[in-house]
Amino acid sequence: MIHIQGLSKRFGKLLVLKDIDFQVREGECVAIIGPSGAGKSVFLRSIALLEVPERGSICIRETNITNKSVDINKVREKMGMVYQGFHLFSHLNVLDNITLAPRKVRKQSRIEAEQKARELLALVGLSEKAESYPHQISGGQQQRIAIARCLAMEPEIMLFDEPTSALDPTMTREVLAIMRKLTKMGLTMIIVTHEMSFAKEVANRVVYMDEGGIYEEGTPSEIFDHPRKEKTKAFIHQLNVFTYEIHSKGFDMVAMQAKIEVFCQKYQVDSRKIYHIQLVLEELLMVIFRKCYAETSPDMNLSIEFPADREEISISLHYAGQRFDPFQPDMQEEDQLGITIVKKITKESIHFADNGLNSILIKM
């Protein structure tokens, strides 16, 4: 259905897209993932010719839309684009947002367009918001309306440009639920996303973009569970492992704790467990600071990892300096309390030292 060959795009001197070949079959759902700045959005926008490529051809069915003779407005009628920032028409209410294009572009009557719009509102679960204005509804609701607005034109291809990146977790779920419905309807979809679990679940194919091109592609399990190439591996690894380095006693503990919280929420860890992880780290760090780094600045790093089964969380903590085992029995009283807490809420905690490097491994 979509057939792209040799696509290149340059912003000034920067080559953003390098000679990309890419195909999408009818009814396929492709997720595009990758680090920011990899050209994912530019690539997606090129498919609708919102970015004009420097070289290469983009064929939608049989038409090469990079041809000057092609009426791009007609091509876009059959494509829907959903943005990170929703971009509903702010001067129109929800119903008019949906009916505007069918009425003005496809010349449908108001009655016909409104009837279809109400069906779509029911589909996205927002029938009662028909008369509201965009600023009166939540981000998740706006995004669902934006999807309905696209569907009103009965598109063959839907493009999603990070549709949930501006939303909080609850609203993200609302929007993903609707997108899941669309895949079941057999729409051809290309989704640029940071929602890895969603990509894994709904996509037929996952494309990892890096270095201005398609770096690796495959089925969700090929990319997420068994990536073959180096950068893909690194990218997938950092999705599953949280790392943090500490080089001063005055480091920003609040920021670290917040990052840990965000990371854990991605894995649906409940808030009690997140609190426990934070507590364990805080207690350990304080004891280690006092014992090992009383006069020097700390040199430590920590990582939190979720294994595939997600049953147990493993935390590892490495710190350079004299040998110090916080779990030894003869601790002073002031430190004893913190360590008792740590022992109580972890399943397993061991310490070993090797070559001036202490390591603590914790499972919880």
Place this chain on the structure above:
Amino acid sequence: MIDFIDSFFQSIYNNLIAGNAYLFVLKGLWITLLISALGSFFGTLFGGILCFLRMSAAKILRTTAHLVIAVLRGSPVLLLLMILYYVVFAGSRMDAVIIAVIAFALNSGAHIAEVMRSALEAVDKKQNEAARMLGFSATKAFLAITLPQAGKIAKPVYQNAIINLVQWTSVVGYVAITDLTRTVNTIGSRTGDPFFALFLGVLIYLGISYAVYSLFSIGNKQEVAK
């Protein structure tokens, strides 16, 4: 008290009734309204064109428009009027009122162009793109999405520009046009009671301003009702 009321009616008689002076006032008012209305109309038209050029993709047009706007906005409208009247159209037999309309259209056009530009730039450009993605042509998307929103943003500032224009028309007396200001001034000096006549002038201008405001707010109410 009775004396005051008495002299008040006396003033009305002297200034407005005697010698059918009210007819002169009405005539002056008509000229003021005429220059204001035509000035606003052509000013808006000219402003639209200037704004279009100012935002055009061609650098030469953009720079030219920028320059024209800067000069027109930076020079007093009275000087512009006098230059047009005594220099540019000095040889022609063009009616002074028409020259005044041109002067005010040029001056307010430059202001309005900038009002329009800032309003257009304030509109979320991605909404226009979203419309293009739904199959709208560039023109249709502009008319259906960008323009209505820009209009809403521009309205209060545009309204001020129009009221400013109305008040500045009071200088047309300098080029021998008998507008409202000049009429009340003449009446005041003839009756030797300038306070009453000039104050009356202020009241009438105030009335015009309120009329303009209410004209704009009619639009507002319809919007809410819709």
